[in-house]
Amino acid sequence: MKEEEVYMKLFQYSRPTFFKWKREKIPVMQLLAKYFAKEELEEFVEKGFIAKFEKFEDYKIDPVFENYVLTKLKRDNNLESFIAQNLKQFQKYSLDNLTVANAKEKFIDFLSSVHLLKFLRSKKEEMIEDIDKFADIEAYLILKYPEKFIS
Numbered sequence: 001m002k003e004e005e006v007y008m009k010l011f012q013y014s015r016p017t018f019f020k021w022k023r024e025k026i027p028v029m030q031l032l033a034k035y036f037a038k039e040e041l042e043e044f045v046e047k048g049f050i051a052k053f054e055k056f057e058d059y060k061i062d063p064v065f066e067n068y069v070l071t072k073l074k075r076d077n078n079l080e081s082f083i084a085q086n087l088k089q090f091q092k093y094s095l096d097n098l099t100v101a102n103a104k105e106k107f108i109d110f111l112s113s114v115h116l117l118k119f120l121r122s123k124k125e126e127m128i129e130d131i132d133k134f135a136d137i138e139a140y141l142i143l144k145y146p147e148k149f150i151s
Helices: 003-011 015-023 027-035 038-047 063-076 080-092 103-113 121-133 136-144
Strands: none
Touching: 003 015, 003 038, 015 027, 063 136, 103 121, 103 136
16 A cells, blocks of 8 residues: 555545645644654554554553652552552552553452452442542552552
């Protein structure tokens, strides 16, 4: 597939628009050209995703980003008392194969393992909904660094 064909399908516009945007250096065109290979854009147009970006858990998470998310979580959520009460269980809980993609599932497994869901049986769905509100990266970092939530 030619470059202009990829962009035409991506933006759903005509060939003249492609050349006009390229000539006028429209920022989105520069962004895509600079950070994505033609093959990646073509893969997105054909499949609706770029495979190498779908495997987020395989990548090392930047410590600065990690710190930002942890700080935001501490500020935005009242996890401190819950984690403080359950820190020993958090530390004993097996985090083998913990990834960003499976963190929410592991979080729910953890709650089950400390019998919180049995104790709060009537609130089980509520608690699962609360966990689902976390971004995958947030659930991952809560499980990975529970001690960071205790002042």
